[in-house]
Amino acid sequence: MKRYMMSLTLVMSLLTGCAETPPDSYAIYLLMDTSGTYTQELEKAQSIVNYLLGTLDSGDSIAVARIDSGSFSEKDIIAKAVLDERPSTANQQKRMFKQQLDSYVHGVTGGSRHTDITGGLIQAAEFLNETGAGERYILIFSDLEEDLQSGHVRDFPIELEGIRVVALNVTKLRTDNIDPRDYLNRLKDWEKRVVEGGGYWQVMNDLERLDRLIAER
Numbered sequence: 001m002k003r004y005m006m007s008l009t010l011v012m013s014l015l016t017g018c019a020e021t022p023p024d025s026y027a028i029y030l031l032m033d034t035s036g037t038y039t040q041e042l043e044k045a046q047s048i049v050n051y052l053l054g055t056l057d058s059g060d061s062i063a064v065a066r067i068d069s070g071s072f073s074e075k076d077i078i079a080k081a082v083l084d085e086r087p088s089t090a091n092q093q094k095r096m097f098k099q100q101l102d103s104y105v106h107g108v109t110g111g112s113r114h115t116d117i118t119g120g121l122i123q124a125a126e127f128l129n130e131t132g133a134g135e136r137y138i139l140i141f142s143d144l145e146e147d148l149q150s151g152h153v154r155d156f157p158i159e160l161e162g163i164r165v166v167a168l169n170v171t172k173l174r175t176d177n178i179d180p181r182d183y184l185n186r187l188k189d190w191e192k193r194v195v196e197g198g199g200y201w202q203v204m205n206d207l208e209r210l211d212r213l214i215a216e217r
Helices: 002-016 036-055 087-107 117-131 174-178 181-196 207-214
Strands: 026-033 061-067 077-082 135-141 164-168 200-204
Touching (some): 036 061, 164 207, 174 181, 200 207
Parallel strands (some): 026 061, 135 164
């Protein structure tokens, strides 16, 4: 039905002389925190990816990357795919994607020493913009506590025009329990950076609501 609607839209545009409408394909980039005890949460991230793979269609794009000590690097991308127009090939791509992620998660033995969330966001935005997809999402699976190693510069605006950034399962730190304002201020600071970069910000701690985000297509 999706491809039929795309063809119908294209025909109508040619007949009426209207400008071509944006593509209705999806591109999703999941950033996984691998610092400290967050490695124990990676199974939840696997469940999210499994759900996404079951939801995405041919022509959609997906990538999963780790948030590492220096995340502005393609080496941190664990798996990526642009799903083929042929369903059988797309299903094969999904199986391979899942195998790559499972292999990575099973091989994680320790967390990264630092947490470069900003670098991961910039890398994600580059990938999403190159896909040309009409709907672009960055899903962040993290406590959102950035911890940069000495010398790394990240205090500058991030270009996120038209990208929806969704923070998933934002785990509260031990210090947040002492002063909850730390948690709330952390969320506000990231929202400010995303919005100022032209993106849209959303927090979703109940993963059961994820279907509302993606399935509305």
